[in-house]
Amino acid sequence: MSKTKKPTNTTDWKGIWVILEHAKGKVSGVSWEILGKARELGDRYGIRVSAVLLGTNLDEVAKEAIYRGADEVYVAEHEALMHYSWEAHTKVVTDLVEKYRPNILLLAATHNGRDLAGRLAVRLNTGLTADVVELDIEPEGELLVGSVPGFGGSILAVIKCEHSRPQMATIRPGVLIAQELDTSRTGEIHKIASDIPPNLITTQVLQEIPVESVDISKAKRIVAAGRGVGTNLELVEELAELLDAAIGVTRPLADIGLKSRDHQIGSTGVTVRPKLAIIVGVSGAAHFVSGIQDAETIISINIDEEALIFDHSDYCVVADLNDVLPELIEALKARLYSTAK
Ligand SMILES: Cc1cc2nc3c(=O)[nH]c(=O)nc-3n(C[C@H](O)[C@H](O)[C@H](O)COP(=O)(O)OP(=O)(O)OC[C@H]3O[C@@H](n4cnc5c(N)ncnc54)[C@H](O)[C@@H]3O)c2cc1C
Incomplete structure (x- = not known):
């Protein structure tokens, strides 16, 4: 018609x-x-x-x-x-x-x-x-x-x-x-x-199955992971927990189900504006950056010094995330542990 x-x-x-x-x-x-x-x-x-x-x-x-x-x-x-x-x-x-x-x-x-x-x-x-x-x-x-x-x-x-x-x-x-x-x-x-x-009405709800849903759009701190982390988010999760931060991911990680779609940042995901974003193993494609560019402070870790994400970052760490994250985690633990005493 x-x-x-x-x-x-x-x-x-x-x-x-x-x-x-x-x-x-x-x-x-x-x-x-x-x-x-x-x-x-x-x-x-x-x-x-x-x-x-x-x-x-x-x-x-x-x-x-x-x-x-x-x-x-x-x-x-x-x-x-x-x-x-x-x-x-x-x-x-x-x-x-x-x-x-x-x-x-x-x-x-x-x-x-x-x-x-x-x-x-x-x-x-x-x-x-x-x-x-x-x-x-x-x-x-x-x-x-x-x-x-x-x-x-x-x-x-x-x-x-x-x-x-x-x-x-x-x-x-x-x-x-x-x-x-x-x-x-x-x-x-x-x-x-x-x-x-x-x-x-041609459809009927037979059963409601609760699913875990998170809203990272309001998070004050975010650790965002990209394909550089591979398929293991352990280090990212540990860092996020120590910082009391939410976890964000790029679309490829959401596509393979490493995290649910709620965690995807970008033009087809969520827009976030945290005070602090630590971005690891992310190349910095425009589709991703559009969802995080309003973060107050962005620290990026990437092995490739030419990575586009550095154009949008306040602090650029050119290094292997598998070297930097364990050190960062240990330093944070030491600081938290010493202040807790
Ligand atoms: C219509 C459309 C919509 C899209 N929407 C979105 C969206 O909403 N969100 C989104 O994220 N993407 C989206 N995409 C996909 C987007 O274009 C990129 O393909 C995607 O963001 C790339 O993800 P990535 O940075 O994780 O992976 P890659 O581009 O593969 O980057 C991986 C990075 O990790 C680095 N790295 C590798 N190993 C290490 C290491 N050991 N230590 C440190 N760094 C390392 C590499 O140097 C590289 O820079 C969309 C695409 C299209 C076409």
Whole structure:
């Protein structure tokens, strides 16, 4: 079926909407980050900020959304929305958007957020800027401007959606800052009756199997490993433990399952901004660097003095990691041990 692009009358589309992603009422950090940015933009341009919550038992979360920056919250509660279901979520959000007409619609660039955003953009016949790392609104307070890394992070494409509404974007975790909880904030909570026909849902959750998931985007210290470590992360893990640091890896290590995808840093992984990053056995491909370049201090260890990672490092150690890491670990242990006495 082909669709003809119809120009939308943009003047009656108002406000910034943020779809809050949550698991059983625990909202993901990235959703709070997006809401925080929406609040900042709303304050700057006098725009109303609305949060959207879909699921069950959402009273407390709705209040938290107000405390974290929303002026109002649309809450759609329905058994069919308990788990993410593309059929139900797409229908409910499409109905809400068509009724209330937000100018801007923001979602998290997570598995579910990306899935939902693509479907909504098609249903609503509008434009979607995917995987945004910087977000702004033009001075007139109307047009959303999303920046997206291209060609492995070597360029930043600035994208606008001038002729369709809502202007949609998904935002990557770790690139924006959430607002502090302010329990003195007040706002409106609108309960929405959702019309979800039972035959709409074609999939069913039979069993929930918990999987270990980590969020390294907020880590203050990170030890990041690349192919130079081979297939043994023992030294990296020991160093990370001594430094109370999270472990990050390059994509090849996530590909072979040495660490889960949550630990992958880069353009198709997580964006991190730690105070300290120790990067070992990583060549410094643009796809990796784009995810870690905002670290405050970067120390890199690489056997190859020409390695690109050194162009992005504050301290460059040209050496075999198998020589340096054991010495570093011993020195740290000695220091920790002596201060513990
Ligand atoms: C569309 C696309 C998306 C991508 N997304 C990502 C992404 O999100 N994240 C990501 O990381 N990659 C991503 N990649 C892959 C990326 O382009 C690189 O291939 C990858 O980052 C290289 O990983 P690496 O540095 O571990 O391995 P290599 O490039 O093989 O580098 C290994 C390094 O280890 C050094 N070394 C070897 N032995 C030692 C030793 N004993 N001591 C010290 N140093 C040593 C070598 O000198 C070398 O510099 C993507 C690629 C594509 C095409």
